[in-house]
Amino acid sequence: MKKLINDARAVVDEALGGLAAAHADILSVSFDPRYVARRGAPIVGKVALVSGGGSGHEPLHAGFVGLGMLAAAVPGAIFTSPTPDLVLAATRAVDGGAGVLYLVKNYTGDVLNFETAADLAVGAGIRVESVLINDDVAVEDSSFTAGRRGIAGAVLVEKIAGAAAERGDFLESVASIARRVNASMRSMGVGLRAGVLPYSGESTFTLAEDEIEFGVGMHGEPGRARIPLEPADAIVDRLVAAIADDLPFAPGDRVLLLVNGLGGTPQSELYIVFRRAAQALAERGLVLTRSLVGSFATSLEMQGASLTLLRLDDELVELWDAPVHTAALRWGC
Amino acid sequence: MKKLINDARAVVDEALGGLAAAHADILSVSFDPRYVARRGAPIVGKVALVSGGGSGHEPLHAGFVGLGMLAAAVPGAIFTSPTPDLVLAATRAVDGGAGVLYLVKNYTGDVLNFETAADLAVGAGIRVESVLINDDVAVEDSSFTAGRRGIAGAVLVEKIAGAAAERGDFLESVASIARRVNASMRSMGVGLRAGVLPYSGESTFTLAEDEIEFGVGMHGEPGRARIPLEPADAIVDRLVAAIADDLPFAPGDRVLLLVNGLGGTPQSELYIVFRRAAQALAERGLVLTRSLVGSFATSLEMQGASLTLLRLDDELVELWDAPVHTAALRWGC
C-alpha cells in the first residue's frame, strides 16, 4: 500500500511538524525531547493532564492538547509507548504547581514507561497521579491476560477530566473524575482491513475478503474472534450487546455514544454505524444524551470502527459540554 | 474491499439517518423528498445557502448544514447530482423570503439539475442566485473540456458565504462574496488508491503499486497524468506549484491553506502534507494566515489528498473566523 509520507522513520516528527504549523494558536511542539504542549503552559495553579502512547493513532493524543483537555501529549514511535524521559520532559513543561495527572492506556509498555516517569517526576518534586484507561471489552480481564486494553474511550476521559482541570479542580478530584469516566464506559471495535506499518510496508494483520476481526485492538491486536463479514447493522448489534451487557448499562441510563473510525473508514460508514447503534440503544431503553462521530483514535489507515458507551450523570454532561479548543475537538469557544 | 454498510443502495439514506440521529440539535433530514435542512429553517429575512451534489463526498455537503454555513444540502445518489425536484423541495424548505443562493460545483450534471431547479424555484416566486464553484486546476479550462471542476474549495465558499448570509447580507452581496472566494482560490489533488463504488464493488480507477494519479478528480476522474509514486514532499511541491502559479498567488498574499483528505488517508499523512505545503508557501513569500486540515470533501475511501489555497483579505478573514456550528465544522460557539 502507498502512503503520503517521505521517510518511514520520520513520519511521527513530520506529522508533528504539520500539526505545529497548522495549530500554532493552540499548541507548540518540542522535537527533542519530543512532546506537544498546550500553548501558554504551564498554567499556574491548574492541574495539568498528560497523556501519550505509541503514534499511529492520530489525532490521539496530540490532537487533544489545548484548552479544556490535555496540557501535554507524548507521542512515541509508531505503536510504541514513549520513554520515561520524554514523559518527564513533558511533565516539567506543563506542571503549574497543582500537580500532573497521567492518563495511561492499559498496555504493558505504557504502564511501565509512565510508571518510571511518575517515579522520576515525584523525585523531582512534582505531584503526580495516574489513571489507567481500560475500556475495551473485547478481551476478558482475567489473570490470564494483561488486562483490558485502553482504546477510544481515552478521548472521553481526556475531555471530561480536562474540563474538570480547567474549572480548577484539585488533582485528586480530577483523578477521581477520570476514574469515574473510565469505570462508567465500555468500548469495542471491529476491523475490516489492517493498517500498514510504514517501516515494513506490511499489514499488521491479514484477513480474508469475507472476514472481519471482531474486537480488534487499536494496534491490530486480535479480538474475540474472526467472523464472516456481515451487514453493518448485524456487526453493530454484536458490538452494542458486548458493550452494554458488560457494565451493564441499564434501562433509563443516559449515555454518550462515540462512533470512532479507525483511520481508513469514510464518514458515511461511521454514520451508518451510528444510525443502528442509536436504534439498538433505544431498544435497550438507554437514553442517547450526547454523541460524537469521527476518527479520533485510529490505527494507521485501518478500516473499521469502534463504539464507546459512557454512562452520564449531570456532572459528566456539564463537563462534556464545557468549552474545548484542540486540533481535533472544538466547541463552546 | 469490505465496507461497513448494509445494502449498497441504502447507503445514502442510512448515512443520513445516522447524521440526523447524531446531530438533531443542528439539522433535520427529510427522506422523501431527500434533503438536509438546518434546524429552525426557514429563517425569516436571511439568505439561505443551498448546495448539493452526488453523495460519496461526506461530510460535503450535509456535514456543513447549520449556523453560519448552509441552510440546506441536497445529496444525490453516489456520485450522481441530485434531481431538480429535490433541490426545489430543499429550496422551498429553507427560503426565508430573502432569497436562496445555490452553490454548484462545476459538473455537467450538477449544472443542469440546479439550472432546472432554479427555473422551477423562480417560477414559484423564490429569488434564486447561483454561483459556480470550479477551483480544480488539474484540468485546463478550455473549450476542449467541460471546464474546471469544483472540488474541496466548495467548503471554503460555503463557510465564507454562509457567514455573510448569517450576518444578514443581501442575496446579491452573498453571491458576490461567494464568487470572490471562488475566483480567489485554487485546488488540486492526488490519488494513491481509488475508492470502491458500493453498488458494483469495483474501484473507480486502478493504479499500479508505484503509480499515483496527479490531479485526480473527486469522483476518481483522471487528472493531469499518472506519475510514479514520490515522497510526500515532492508530491506537495508539485501540487503547490500547480496551484500557486495558476491564480497566480503573489509574494505577500495572505492565504488560507486547506489540506483535505480524500476519505481513506489518515490524519497523520495529512499533517505531513500540511508541513511541506506550509514550507512551500513560505518559500514563495505567501503568508499562511488560516489553516484547515481534515477530510472534508472525500471520494468514498479514496487514499490521497488535495490542497486548496485561498487568497484572503480582511473581510474574508473576518467571515472565516465567524462562528460556525455544523456537524463537520464548528467554532466560535
Added chain:
Amino acid sequence: MSLDATWVVEWMRHSARVLAENRAELGTLDREIGDGDHGENMDRGFIAVLSELDAIPDDATPGEVLRRAAMTLISTIGGAAGPLYGTALLKASDAVGSETQLDGASIVALLRAARDGIVLRGKAEVGEKTMVDSWTPAVDAASSAEGAGESPAGILRAAAEAGSAGAEATEPLIARKGRASYLGERAIGHRDPGAQSTALILHAAADAARNA
C-alpha cells in the same frame, strides 16, 4: 402504417429491460472514462418509469406518455444523463403534440426533437464523444429511411442501427464534453457510456415497433 401510445409504452418497457440487462456494462464504460454511475442511473430512472406507466390512463396520447416518462426521468436519474434524457423526451412529447397516431414523419420529428433537446441543454456537437454521437446519425438515418418510404418500424430500425454505429464510432474520439473531457488522449479506445445507452434505447424503440 403508424404507431400509437401503446408503442411508446412498449418502448419504455423495452428500454427498462435492456438498460437493466446492461447496467453493469454501462457502469464499466462509465468507470473507464467517467465516474461509474451511468448504469445505476439509467436503471434507477427506467425502473421509476415502469411504475409511472402503471399509473397512466389507457387513453393517454403518445405525447402524454412521453411527457410523464420525461418528468420521471428528470426526477430520478440525476447526474448529466437525467436532464439530458429528460429534456429529450420532453421535447419529443412537444413534437408529437396531441397526435394519437404517429406516422413516419412524426417519428422522425420525435427523434429530431429529442436530439435537439439534448443539444440545447448539453451544447455538445457531433464528434465530442457524447450521446449526441449516437442520436445525430440516428436522426439522419431515420430521416433518410422516411424519405425512402420506410414504415415507422423500418425508420426506427434504421435509426437504431445508425445509433449503434455512432456509439461504436465514439471509441477513437477524444471527449470534449462531460466528465470524459478531462481524460484528453486517455479517452481514446473507450466507448462513451451515454452514446451506448442511447443506442440501447433506440433499439428498444425499434423492438417495440416490431409487432406494432
Added chain:
Amino acid sequence: MSLDATWVVEWMRHSARVLAENRAELGTLDREIGDGDHGENMDRGFIAVLSELDAIPDDATPGEVLRRAAMTLISTIGGAAGPLYGTALLKASDAVGSETQLDGASIVALLRAARDGIVLRGKAEVGEKTMVDSWTPAVDAASSAEGAGESPAGILRAAAEAGSAGAEATEPLIARKGRASYLGERAIGHRDPGAQSTALILHAAADAARNA
C-alpha cells in the same frame, strides 16, 4: 579467567549488529502475535547504545558500561521491551558493582539480576510466553555451567544455548502477559518476539566473550 569492561562493550556491539540483522524477523514475529514494532524498537535502542559507547571513558567499569547502556535503552526503546531490558541491564549493573574483572560467579550473578529485574517489572512467570522464558533457562544453565567449573565464555555459551531453546519453546505456549495474551489459543505456534530477542542478545554475550 575473567571478563572485563571490554567484554561488556563488545557484548553491546554484537547485540546491536545481530538485532539489526534480525530487525525484520523480530518485526514479523511481533506482527504475528503483537503489534509489529519489536524489531524496530530493539534496533533503534541498540543503535543509540552504539553512539553512547563512543562516549564512555576507557577506564569505565563493566557496571558503568551496563548502567549507561541501560539508561540509553530506557530512553530509546519504549514500549514494553524498553523498560524491561533497561531494568535488566540496570540490575545487572548493580549486581557487578564496581568489579573490574568478572569471574564465572559474577557472570551468573549478572544474568540472574537481569532476569530478576525483568520479573520485578513485568511480573511474568516462566511459561507465560515472554522474554522470561528465554532468560530463566539461560540463568539456570549458566549457574550449572559455573558449578561445573566452566569459563565465563563457556558459561555464556551455555546460557545462550538454553536461551535459544527457551525461545523456541515459547512456540506452543498460550501467552498470559503482554500484547500476545489477547490472542488466546491463536498465539499457539508463534514464537515470542521478546524471547527471541533475548536469545539473540545472549548469543551476542557469548560471541563477545569468545576471543576475550
